[in-house]
Amino acid sequence: MPRFSLRAASAVLLTLTALNAPAAYADEVTPVAVTVNARAALATVPETGIGTNHAIWDTNLGTDATADLLKDAGVKLLRYPGGSYSDIYHWVDHTAPGGYVAPNTDFDTFMRGVRRTGAQPMVTANYGTGTAEEAAAWVRSANVTKGYGVKYWEIGNENYGNGHYGSAWEADNHADKSPAEYARNVVSYADAMKAVDPTIKIGAVLTTAANWPDGIVADGDNGTWNKVVLSIAGPKIDFVILHWYPGALDKSAQVPDMIQLTRQQIAKYAGPGSERIGLAMTEFNTGSSSAGTNTQPGALAAADAYATVLANGVFTVDWWNVHNGIGNVTQVEGHTDYGDFGLLSSATCTSDGSVCEPPLNTPFAPYYALQMMSRFARPGDQFIRAATDQAKVTAHAARRPNGDLSVLLINTSSDTSYPVTISYSGFSPASGAPTVLTHTNGATSITSSTAGTATSQTLSPLSLTTIVLHPSTPQTGRPGTPGQPTATNVTDRTATISWPAAAPGARPIAKYELHRQNGAISEQLGETPGTSLTVHNLTPGTRYTLNVIARDSGGGLSWASPPLTFTTGTPASSSCSVRLTIQTDWASGYVGSIDITNNGAPINGWTLNFSWPRTWQSLGSGWSAVWTQNGSDVKAVNEAGNGSLPTGGSTSIGFVGNYNGPNVLPAVFTLNGTVCTTQ
Structure with missing residues (x-):
């Protein structure tokens, strides 16, 4: 038996004492400051915001169990027939030469599932191996013969991946694989399809900013894919299509620029009236199996991305995929990650049978991210600015038509519970404990409780938390919301901002206030009793996002208008x-x-x-x-x-x-x- 000296024994005693010290002596976690600004409004939540993809190789595509789970998640748009399969799929005989078509995945089965889910369909017409006539016949069968009312029709899927830029994964039988040929065919498809049903919306494929092959000009082209497609097909399309697989869990900060650059391209190349053209992200996934595809980190990234993309005005974000199948199996944050890009388990196993997924339709963590999103931001709500002072904690917020406000808080830390203190601008929360929705690492449901206060909550590690708040005073009698502002006569230092008048509430409107968004802080640039204001002292070459708020004679405030974003120029003349x-x-x-x-x-x-x-x-x-x-x-x-x-x-x-x-x-x-x- 070894001997211990008195000095050694004292050291051991001191160590044990330190390990058992009260929490007061341990390092305390600094509370996270969260700022929510109801004056800084962003986009309104669209009806089709929460979407996902169905694929014809998924035999569970049309089952009631699948539809009911998607309905419970709040899914409002379903895309068919599935990614690159779209460019080999022929709807008439339900075949995909070169690919696998599962039983019970035909278009009628898909539509039954769509209706049971309570969603809208989006159909991708076959560009790669199909024709405009085939697509028009699909529109006729779907909307004229069967009355399905399919509104959204894409022309092809990732058609820039046809080998024109070197890499080829997308089927394309056209001898000319240039963006000009794709655009010419989009025009033909649009003409043929709208001749059958003029009410449908046609979408064209674009590249996503900073994602290959964006920015590349191939031999023989007179511009990038986006420039060429928009210049030719712009007058014929109603929306553009982006796909985003960021490959990391921390890329949401890039979303505003991604969307803004796309809007600038549309405005520059698509011709008069291009402001009508919407944006759809018809495929999205974190694209990072090593960091957690179907475990909690992937769910946190999904919720953050959905909220950010929708707040920037995209009308749908569609997860890839409902069922996908097992991939690279790893351990992530204490749980098995199956490398499965689906929302629901396919119950598949690795090739050697050593690892199998959970039972069919078991929800993976990203499923709960979509479910939390649908409870946090409902169609008709208006996103507003929110921010934090801690990189590990992300905040989003939305204001509801009845005056309620919801705040989504995402804690990406693996081991730290963060206390948060929340401050509000343009909103006064009612006293008492709010409703709190929570999803934590490994949880199999979202829990609901009444906890904390409107200004103080604690976030578990790797968690999604939504706080639903009521206003402290009734919201009746307030002015209506000012209309969409526009900017004219923009120079390096000035801009004239105009907007449609707001409807008065119980009292006359006294004035309008113009607020600039500085993150989650608003800076008032001026006020006027009219509906136009020229602002001065702007900074050259700077992007501004503004909102207009109406104030009545009793001090009552309207909701903030939809946002206006513009960029100042540089001096018209200089040395x-x-x-x-x-x-x-x-x-x-x-x-x-x-x-x-x-x-x-x-x-x-x-x-x-x-x-x-x-x-x-x-x-x-x-x-x-x-x-x-x-x-x-x-x-x-x-x-x-x-x-x-x-x-x-x-x-x-x-x-x-x-x-x-x-x-x-x-x-x-x-x-x-x-x-x-x-x-």
Whole structure:
């Protein structure tokens, strides 16, 4: 038996004492500050927001059990016949040459499931191996003969994956596989299909910002896929289609830029009236089997992404897939992750039979994420800004037509329970404990309780929490909501904002207030008794998101208007001008050329400055100047041979820019401290 000295025994005693010390001596967790701003409104929750995909190789596609589970999750849109199978599927004889078609997956069976679920259908017409006539016949059978009322029709699926850019996974029998040929066929499909039923909506496939092959111009094309497709088919389509598999669980911060860049492309290329064109994300999944596809981290990422995408005005987000099958099996956060991209278990096993999924239709964690989303933000609710000061905790909020407010809190920490304190702008919660919905790691249901207060909650590790709050005072008699604002006469420093008047409530409307969104904080830019206001002192090259609020003679406030987003320009005239041109792009970087022109007095020695708009952008290399980067700031100083710029003189410099998110280009350049005109 070993001997212990008194000193050793004392050390052991001290260690045991420390291990059993009261919690007061342990490190305390700093409460997370959550800000909810009802004055900073985002998009209204669409009826079709929560969607998912059905595939014709899933024999459980049309079962009552599947439909009932989807209904309980709040699914409101179902897409058919399933991803790339869409481009080999022929609806008339229910075949997919080269693929597997499961029993009981025909279109009528799908529609029975759609109706039992209480959802709307979205159908993908066969572009790859089909024809416009075949698609038009499908519309006739579905909507004229059988009265199904299928509103949304896509033309093909991921057709940029037809080999035109090198990689080929999508069937395409057309000899010409260019975006121009796809766009010409979209026009033909739209004409033929709408001749049968003019009420349907036609969708065209686009690439997603910063996702291959976005930004690439292939040989023989006069632009990127999106530019070509929108330029030709824009007048004939009603919505565009994005797919997003981010491959990581922390990419929701990229969503606003992803959507904004798509809207800018639509506005630039799709022709007059392009504001009618909606956005649909008809396939989404975290795309990260190693981090947790069907375990809790995947569910947390799903809820965050659904809330962010819908708040930015996309009319449906459709999970891939209802049933998918076992993949790479791992252990994630204490639970088996089957690498299954489905919402529900397929009860499949690995090839050697060593691991099998749970019984058929057992919900995986992302199922509960969709269910929580449908309870947090219901159709007709309006998303509003929410933010936190802790990277591990994400917040979303929505305001309901009856004046209630719901807050979704996502704790991504594996081991920390976070206390949160919640503050509200533009909303006063009623006293008493609110209704709290919770889903935790490994849970097989969402629990409901009455707990905490409107301003104080505690979030379990790896949890989804929704708080439903009532207002402290009745919401009757308030002014109606101002209409959609528009911006005109936008310069580098000013913009004129106009909006349709709000309907008065119990008292006359006294004025309108214009608020800018700064994250979850609002900055009032001005007020007026009219329905138009010119705002001044804006910053050049800056994206602004604004809301209008009506205030009545008694101080009652309306809901915030739908958001308006616009970007200011640069000075119409300046002593310098800059033109940035993209020479080539490979979807994660590009070669940029900058032409600098001196419009003022002769210059002997110059420095050009600009800043990267986003943290995921960086300088790779540069030439014809001495290039440096400090944080997000980039500086290019003349070389010995190009430092002199006479009046009217110009020079060109170049660089390689890297990015791993939506590539928002720098908009403001200064030459020797002067803001230049960006051409």
